[in-house]
Structure formats: C-alpha cells, structure tokens
Amino acid sequence: MNNRRTYAMFAIVTLTAALGALTQTSMNSMLSGVQESFGTPESVSQWLTTIYMLVIGVTVPLVTHLARRYSVRTLIFVALAFMLVGAVIAAFSPNFGILLFARVLQAVSAGIMLPVMQTIAMTRFPPGQNATAMGIAGIALGFAPNIGPLFGGLLVDSWGWRSFFWILSGIIVVLALATLAFVRKREHQMHDAHLDYLSALLSTVGFGCVLLSFSTAAYRPITDPAIWTGLVVGIVCVSWFVLRQRRIKHPLIHMSIFKSHTYVVSFIAQNLLNASFMGITLILPLFIVNVAQMTPVDAGLVFLPTTILAAVFNPLAGILSDKIGPRPVIVVSAFLLVAGSGAMAFITADTPFWLITALQVVRGIGVSSIIGPLNSWGMHKLPVENMIDGSAFFTTVRQACASFGTALMMLLISVVGGALGYNLALGLSALFAVGVLICSVFFVRDLKS
Incomplete structure (x- = not known):
C-alpha cells in the first residue's frame, strides 16, 4: 500500500x-x-x-x-x-x-x-x-x-x-x-481464523460485569450487594478467560503480549493514567458547581483550553518522540501530569477560576503528550501479528481502570463529604499520576537502548 x-x-x-x-x-x-x-x-x-x-x-x-x-x-x-x-x-x-x-x-x-x-x-x-x-x-x-x-x-x-x-x-x-x-x-x-466461543463468552460476561460494577459504584452505595456480586463474577470470568488464552490453540487474545517488558510497563502506566485523569472529567465540574458555587457553564469552560491544546500536543508529542526518542517526552509529560494533579488536590472554594483552569491545562498537556509516545513505545516490540491483541486488551482494561478510578473518587466524596472529600478525590488522582511518573522515570528507555 x-x-x-x-x-x-x-x-x-x-x-x-x-x-x-x-x-x-x-x-x-x-x-x-x-x-x-x-x-x-x-x-x-x-x-x-x-x-x-x-x-x-x-x-x-x-x-x-x-x-x-x-x-x-x-x-x-x-x-x-x-x-x-x-x-x-x-x-x-x-x-x-x-x-x-x-x-x-x-x-x-x-x-x-x-x-x-x-x-x-x-x-x-x-x-x-x-x-x-x-x-x-x-x-x-x-x-x-x-x-x-x-x-x-x-x-x-x-x-x-x-x-x-x-x-x-x-x-x-x-x-x-x-x-x-x-x-x-x-x-x-x-x-x-478460529473463534473460541467459550473465550468470547467469558470475555463478554467478565469485562461486562467488572465495568458495570465499577460504573454503578460511582453513584450507588458501596454496600450494594449487586456491586460486589457483579465484581466477583467479573473477576472470576476474566481470570478464567486469561488462563484459557494460555492453554488453547486459537486464543481470542494472545497473552504472549505480556512477555514484552515494554508492553507490561506501558500497560501498567497507561492504566494508572486512565484511572487518574478520566475521573477528573466528572469530579472537577462537580467541585466547581457544588463547592466553588460557580455556574455549570464555568464547569464546562474549565476544560476548553485543555481541549484545544490537546489537538496540538497529541501529534506534537508523537513527532518529538520519533525525533529525539520517547523517554524525554514521556518523562517530562509525566512530571507535568503530577505537577498539575498534585497542585489541584489543594484547591479550595476560594481558588480563582483562572487558577483552576491553569492547573487543568498543565494536567491536560501532560495527558495529551504522554498518550501517543507511551503507547507506541509499549507496543513497538510486539510481533506484527500480535499488535491487535496488545491494542485490544489494553483498550478493554483501560475502560475498567477509568471506571475504577472514578468509582474510588466518588466513594471518597460520598463518605467524607464536603470540600475535604473533593480534595481527597483529587489527591487520589494525583497518587495515580505519581504511579505513572515512577513507571516513566525508572522503566521507560529509549528504543535504541
């Protein structure tokens, strides 16, 4: 072609x-x-x-x-x-x-x-x-x-x-x-190509139950039996699914992808990233309206500069990664993510709107700049025939991690309550970001090394 x-x-x-x-x-x-x-x-x-x-x-x-x-x-x-x-x-x-x-x-x-x-x-x-x-x-x-x-x-x-x-x-x-x-x-x-129907069933039930449990936990009491029942069923089915992929001749997803060190590091870092930033899209607007007593319009506008900049930094970070290597781009992006997330954990009802927006911009640049380089670095050593496996498994687990992070943040808000609950939720997002930084600094290496 x-x-x-x-x-x-x-x-x-x-x-x-x-x-x-x-x-x-x-x-x-x-x-x-x-x-x-x-x-x-x-x-x-x-x-x-x-x-x-x-x-x-x-x-x-x-x-x-x-x-x-x-x-x-x-x-x-x-x-x-x-x-x-x-x-x-x-x-x-x-x-x-x-x-x-x-x-x-x-x-x-x-x-x-x-x-x-x-x-x-x-x-x-x-x-x-x-x-x-x-x-x-x-x-x-x-x-x-x-x-x-x-x-x-x-x-x-x-x-x-x-x-x-x-x-x-x-x-x-x-x-x-x-x-x-x-x-x-x-x-x-x-x-x-052979479709293993039991694997398809286990995948559908397992990931479906996990996602449903985490998403439900974001707005229902954590003691709800339906949440825990679905989570247990989901974990059992996903575990069975993973074990089965290692044993059958025609797996739905080849688990040999986890033999790649770079894929494992990228997999962990990107799931921590999704747990960190996806929940913020729900938590920050709620903070602006419920704690800072601003308008719903303000809650939407706080993401606008970040959204515009994402269209620039997504491809720019990829170009830089190809030119100078992925490590410096990933590490700098992770530092920006931690800086913005960490500072945001200390905002109060009196924090000016422009400052909240500025912190979100710092976070957003970090997120936009790390996604492409970290993803390509993690998958570059996978065999061509297993690229779809690596991409598919990560995409599926990413959804679960995003829901998991959001559910934990909403749990902190509901249990603690008030401004402190929001600060703890934002602090949890920062903690996930620190995990991304640790993976980036200690485990990400340039492709030539």
Whole structure:
C-alpha cells in the first residue's frame, strides 16, 4: 500500500474512532434534553452513557478475531454501518428504549475502530513514524471525548439533542464515500481464523460485569450487594478467560503480549493514567458547581483550553518522540501530569477560576503528550501479528481502570463529604499520576537502548 493510501486509510479510521468517542461523551450534556423528551428520571437516563461504555468493553476483545478474518476495509464499513444505523434510529427514536438500542449499535462501532486504529498506527507506518501516528490517533482518544460535552450542549441549546445524530449521519456518509475511494481491500486476513466461543463468552460476561460494577459504584452505595456480586463474577470470568488464552490453540487474545517488558510497563502506566485523569472529567465540574458555587457553564469552560491544546500536543508529542526518542517526552509529560494533579488536590472554594483552569491545562498537556509516545513505545516490540491483541486488551482494561478510578473518587466524596472529600478525590488522582511518573522515570528507555 502506497503512502498516500495509508495516510488516507489512517485518517478515515481515526475520524471514525473520534466520532465514536465524541458520541460517547456528547450524551453527558444531552441527558437533560432526553429526560425532557421522554420523561425519564436521571437514574434511568444515565444508562445511555453506561451502556455505551459497557458495549465498548465487551466488543473490543472480539475485534481480534474479526481483524484476523476480515480486511481493514471491511471492518471500516461494518463500523460505519453500525454507527449510521444507530444514528438514524436515535434521531427518529420514539421512546427511551429505542434510543438505548441505538446507543448499543453506536458503541459496537466505537469498539471496532479503537483497536484497529492503534494497530494501523503501529503496523502500516515505517519505523520512526509510529509515535507520530499514535499522537494523531490520540486526537480520537483525547481531543474528541473532551470536546464532546461542549459540542452536545451547544446542539441541545440550539436545535435539540436529535440534531446531533443528524449531523453524525451526514459525516458518516462522507466517511463511507471516502472509504470507497481511498481504501483498497488487502488480502492479509486469515480466513481460517478460529473463534473460541467459550473465550468470547467469558470475555463478554467478565469485562461486562467488572465495568458495570465499577460504573454503578460511582453513584450507588458501596454496600450494594449487586456491586460486589457483579465484581466477583467479573473477576472470576476474566481470570478464567486469561488462563484459557494460555492453554488453547486459537486464543481470542494472545497473552504472549505480556512477555514484552515494554508492553507490561506501558500497560501498567497507561492504566494508572486512565484511572487518574478520566475521573477528573466528572469530579472537577462537580467541585466547581457544588463547592466553588460557580455556574455549570464555568464547569464546562474549565476544560476548553485543555481541549484545544490537546489537538496540538497529541501529534506534537508523537513527532518529538520519533525525533529525539520517547523517554524525554514521556518523562517530562509525566512530571507535568503530577505537577498539575498534585497542585489541584489543594484547591479550595476560594481558588480563582483562572487558577483552576491553569492547573487543568498543565494536567491536560501532560495527558495529551504522554498518550501517543507511551503507547507506541509499549507496543513497538510486539510481533506484527500480535499488535491487535496488545491494542485490544489494553483498550478493554483501560475502560475498567477509568471506571475504577472514578468509582474510588466518588466513594471518597460520598463518605467524607464536603470540600475535604473533593480534595481527597483529587489527591487520589494525583497518587495515580505519581504511579505513572515512577513507571516513566525508572522503566521507560529509549528504543535504541
């Protein structure tokens, strides 16, 4: 495949993945409009965001089988089809149940594209460009989900929540036409790829229960038996799944990925990173409204500078990593993450809005600059045929770690209460960030070493 078609294919896949991320977080600011349309209580409406995360978590492991059996072109069309059908159904949905079903279809699309995007970045670009490609892919992982709530809120206020799905449908049609024009079928897939149905079942039940338990724990009492029952079932199934992958001839995910030292370090660091920063997207707006007594508009605006800068620092960090090596970029980014997170743990009701925003900018630059280089460094020693395994397993566990971090932060807020509860939650985020820094300083080495 020539460079022009590689770049075109990667752009299409990245934009499709970005749409999936945008669709996931835009709903956060559209829930009030949905509640007004269908008369659903907030506890029920929250399922529109919860189900999206759950479906991504159970879809991603299955993508490893699909990627071995079908071409990238086919996977793109399948993902676009799920997204388009889901968007049209959502736009016409006459009741909450139909809208929830539409969200499931959209989440399947996002679950397909996320690991495929990262695999393309590592396998279709020559050495020395992988971190740059991962940095560009970071736009889908960082910029798109951050801009989602603002984008969704603007549409709700202007044309109603259904307008989001009409706009989404138009973009999908354009991407489908671009796929027809620029992406050629590549016969590298394994037509005899075998699907182990028990592994698929264990993965679906295991990761689904873990994700559901953590997401439920964020807004229900920690003593709720449903949380612990789901968590135990999930851990048992995931453990069985991992053990089974090591024993069968055709594993759904090859656990040999953990023989790579760089992958293990990156896996740990990135999951700590997600536990640290994903919860902040919920905790910080709550602090601004409930403790600092500012407006919901302020709660949204605090992320705006970071979101804009993410579109710059995601690819810039990748380019620098390819030019000077990943270690200095990763270490400096980790220091920025710790500095911003640590200082934010001490904000009070009297802290000026501009200072809170500035600290979030420091954190945001650290997050945006570390994602691409750390990901490409961690996967660069994996065999080409196992890239999809490494990407898929990380993407799935990342969802669980993000939910875990958010649940712990919300638990601290509910148990301790008041401003101190928020400070402890922000301090926990900083503690996870310190873990990222430790991994970066002591274990990340440049590729030539």
